[in-house]
Amino acid sequence: MTIPKLPAPSLLNNLFRLDPTVVYVNHGSFGACPTQVVQAHQKYRDRVEADAMRFYLYDLWNMVDRSRQALAKPSLS
Numbered sequence: 001m002t003i004p005k006l007p008a009p010s011l012l013n014n015l016f017r018l019d020p021t022v023v024y025v026n027h028g029s030f031g032a033c034p035t036q037v038v039q040a041h042q043k044y045r046d047r048v049e050a051d052a053m054r055f056y057l058y059d060l061w062n063m064v065d066r067s068r069q070a071l072a073k074p075s076l077s
Contacts, residue, residue: 006023015034018024024031033041048055 009020013020015036016032017035017038018032047059
């Protein structure tokens with residue numbers, strides 16, 4: 001029995017921290033985030049760990065407001 005050669009990984013593959021020795025048939029169900037997203041998430045966790053009260057009482061709401069404003073802008077499509 002011959003095992004067919006797998007196609008080359010997507011060019012986007014390097015954006016994730018996936019194990020290159022594992023082939024994901026249906027990776028869209030759950031799992032990995034792009035490395036930049038993981039790094040940004042870590043920065044927010046670090047802010048919470050450094051001063052949780054300030055983050056949750058003040059900083060978070062400014063960030064939520066900026067997100068609301070960005071999402072409320074009309075789409076160009």
